[in-house]
Structures are given as C-alpha cells and as structure tokens.
Amino acid sequence: MIADVNQDVDVTVAGAGPVGLILAAELALAGVSVQVLERLAEPDDAMKAQSINIPTAEALDRRGLLPAAEQVQRETLARVGALAEWVRDRTSGAGGPASQFTGHFAGMSLDPELVDWSDPDFTAHAAASGARIVPQRQLEALLAEHVARLGVPVHRGVEVTGVEDTGDGVLVGTTAGSVRTGWLVGCDGGHSAVRRLAGIDFPGAAPxxxxxxxxxxxxxxxxxxxxxxxxxxxxxxxxxxxxxxxxxxxxxxxxxxxxxxxxxxxxxxxxxxxxxxxxxxxxxxxxxxxDNTRQAATYRSGRVLLAGDAAHVHPPFGGQGLNLGVGDATNLGWKLAAVIAGWAPEGLLDSYDAERRPLGAWVMSWTRAQIAVLRGDAKSAALREVVADLLDTRDGATYAVKKIAGVTQRIDLPGEHRLAGRYAPDLWLRDGSRLTDHGHDGRFLLLDRSPDTVFTHLAAAWPDRVRSLAEGHPTGAAEGHPTGAAEGHPTGAADGHPTGTPAGLLVRPDGVVAWASDIADDDATADLTAALHRWAGAPTSAPERDTLPEPSPSLGSEPAV
Structure with missing residues (x-):
C-alpha cells in the first residue's frame, strides 16, 4: 500500500480519524483529487468519544449517511444493554426518545426530565436525533466506507516527516518517500507533525x-x-x-x-x-x-492548513473535540475545493479560520469551566454546589443540554435574518422529502417559496453550484399542511420555532445558512445576489430574469490563492 502513495495530488490529508476522513470525502465530492496518509498501520481501538452532537449527525445526514449512523446507534444500544436500559429509564416521560440523552457537566449528570425538549432549538433539529450514540470507532468505520465509495485512497503506516511550502504547492516528506501536493491539511491530532513541521505556534495552558x-x-x-x-x-x-x-x-x-x-x-x-x-x-x-488546552496561532499558513485536534486541544468532556473537528472539516472542505476549482470569491479560504476560531475558543472555555468545578479543593466544592443547583432547574438543564447538543451554534455572518449563520433547521418539502435530502452532492441549496420563484430564476446563473428547490408557497406551508410539515412528519417542520419557515433560504455546503428572507421583495433579491457572489463566486451564466444587482464587498482584502 505504501508504494501506491500518490506523488502529485490536489490535496494530501494527514490523519485518518473522523476529521481527516470527512474532509477527504468533502473534497472528493467536489471533484478534487485527494489522498489520506495515516501514521498508524491499523485503526485505533482505544476508547474515545462515545457519542456525537447534532451538528455532526446533521453533517452525516447531508451526505446521505444518516441511516448508517442510526444503525450504529441501534447496534450500540443493543450491545451495551445495561446502558440502553439506563437511557430508556432516564428518558421515560421526558417528552423525547431515548436518543435525546443529556450527558453531564463537570461530572454532574443532567436530568432529562428537567429538559424542555419542546424548546425550539431542539425541535428545529430533530431529524438527526436518532444518530447521537455513535462511538468514534464506529464513526471512523462508517466514514472509511464513505471515502472508499468516493475513491479516496487511505495509505496507512505512512508518517509525515517533512513539510516545505514551495508557494505553488507543498513538498511533503514521508516514510514512504516525498509527496508533491497542491495543499496539505493536518488532521493528525494534538501532537500534529504537520503543525510542528510547518512552524505553527500552539499557545495555551499546560495540563x-x-x-x-x-x-x-x-x-x-x-x-x-x-x-x-x-x-x-x-x-x-x-x-x-x-x-x-x-x-x-x-x-x-x-x-x-x-x-x-x-x-x-x-x-x-x-x-x-x-x-x-x-x-x-x-x-x-x-x-x-x-486538560492540556491550546489553540493554533493560525489555522492556515500558506498552503498548509490545520483541522481538528491539530488546531485545538482541550479536555474531552462530552466528545466536544470530535464534534468541533467535524465542523472544521465540513467548513474547510468546500472552501478549499472552490479555491482549487478556481471559482472561490476573494478571501473565501481565509474565512475558514475566521469562522472556526471563535467556536474553538468557546469549546476551550466550556471545558476549562468544568475543570474549575471538578477540582477537589473546598472552593471548587462550594462552586460545584452552586452549579449543581442551577443545573437542577428546567432553565439550567435545558441551557446546558442545548450547549452540549450543539443546537445553538452560530457563525457571525453578514445579514440580519435570525437564521443567518445558523445550521439550517429541519425543513420538509411538499413532496415529503427534506431539504437535506437534496444536498448529498455537496452543492449550495436554495429553498424558494416566493410566489413567482424569483429566487430560483436569479440563482440559475450558478447552475453548477446551486441546486434550487422551488416550492411556490411564500408562507412555507404545503397545501393542506398549514404548519409546513409533510404528512407523517409533524416534528420535522420549523413551525413553532422562532425561525419560522422563510420565503427563501440559501444553505452553504456545510449546512450553514448564508442568506434567508421572510419576504420576496427587491431588497431580498439584492441580498441574495450579494450572498451568492460572496459565497459561490462569479456566476457562470446570465440570470434568467432581469439584471443582477451589484455584489457587496468581498470577505477580505487578501486574494484567494
């Protein structure tokens, strides 16, 4: 296998954990030539994260992997029968299925009967809730099958020994010989060889x-x-x-x-x-x-990038590191692919660091707070009693579980709509499918519920990047379904959520809402045009109707490589 390492590919990913595999899959889906190098000769069987959060489950859902993840959960619960019984007992009467487990904060278990499962942040992301109990080892196996179907080679037993950014590519020294690659992404863990060899600082607190x-x-x-x-x-x-x-x-x-x-x-x-x-x-x-807690000084140095634990480390409470890394991979994948394809708008790749760094910093703070509460001294014990009292309330338990589940995550994006920067909620279409079902190919999704499908006509200028779904119902309701839910899916709609169902919604390949509008007027059309230019680059054909408004300023001043 080592002899088959490719000597000239668009992207080489170091690390075959969940982060590296998801990144490689996203790149391959976009037509990028990619290979994965893994130091270990065999998958690591050590016990690691035992569950995933909602954004990670939804990342699998976006690529058609939700049924496989749900099967993993069923098998896991069957295999650890005592745990399954414990989950069932703890969630009985809690208003949600057994998959709506709660976890803990600093060792203090969160009571599911206190959690308000009807909270809009939960109900807007219910479709993937049956794929939460997915241990990291089984997740890696699922993703290994996914990248194999996409034709991505994974070379095990190959260690990165040198990194030289030549300006037009990266020369990577490995135990299998030198590799020439357009880009190198380190997904190789907290002791990342890529980060060290690229000279990227890793400041933080000692354990x-x-x-x-x-x-x-x-x-x-x-x-x-x-x-x-x-x-x-x-x-x-x-x-x-x-x-x-x-x-x-x-x-x-x-x-x-x-x-x-x-x-x-x-x-x-x-x-x-x-x-x-x-x-x-x-x-x-x-x-x-x-509890070593550090964050890379930069997630990108020239043609070398970092994702997952290579970019940030912290205590593993709640499997936050795995989930944070998956978010890195889905955010970076389509942006790097756009640069390689030549259509990336100015500054797109630099938005990876800008968007992901604050989330990494939040996770570090969340886990540091738990260390403070966990200490065995008298002051920490007193603090633990106060926190325990707060978590023993409906508001406190709901707040903590929402944070652990990841349903409140938001990226600071342009636009004032309540959905901008959030992961797209569950939205059922008139034909009974979900919006997510149409995103398996990794393109932007445009949901158009304007009366005359004006948004669809506008997005037709990006035919290879944007898939438009015209519903023609500005209120978001299908005929006979005033709540916006397809029959048989009463919980799958955004109805009841403060976000509602907008007249138009543009979702990036990573599931983040890039634009939304509750009405279809000239301002909405201008804002959509700006969002398409900002995220999907220049159009490849003329719009079907009228003239495109001038795009807004780009993401940054540095041109994309």
Missing part, C-alpha cells in the same frame, strides 16, 4: 490532571461508589456500562505516549477513590488524556 477511560474487570466493585464520586485527589465514575470507569486525577501528569497499563489504571483509581480496589483485566485498549 494539571490526567484522565482515563477504560472498560475493566473489577474484582471488588462494591469498594467503589455509584455515579460520579469526588475526593481531594480528583473524581471517578463507574458505569453506566458494566466495567466502564472514568478517572480524573489532579496533580498527576502521565506520559501520554506510552500505552495505558492495568497497573497504571489501578494505581490512579486507588489514589482517587481512597480504596484498595483491584482491577483484574482490561477489556479493550484504554485512553489517557489531560
């Missing part, structure tokens, strides 16, 4: 704890408490899956490069729990992590 995830056999489980248990040394949890343990030990910074041993786990658990508990076996490779 103060070591954490572990593992599934073990315990000789004397009665020695340990149920749920999350705090001590002066840290915090641990047993369950809900039989044999699963999570440990966070303050003041212990272990060597993260060595495999986790049973003896190391037992020693840490004994110190944190204050018991002489005995672990007899590891059922699967364990994971070691820390």
């Amino acid at each position: 103060e704890l070591t954490g572990y995830q593992a599934v073990v056999d315990i000789a004397d489980p009665d020695e340990l408490g149920d749920g999350w248990v705090w001590s002066a040394q840290g915090v641990y949890r047993c369950g809900p899956q039989p044999g699963r343990v999570a440990i966070m030990e303050f003041g212990a910074v272990a060597d993260r490069t060595a495999p986790v041993t049973l003896a190391e786990l037992q020693a840490s658990l004994r110190r944190v729990s204050g018991t002489e508990v005995t672990l007899t076996a590891l059922r699967a490779p364990a994971t070691r992590w820390s």
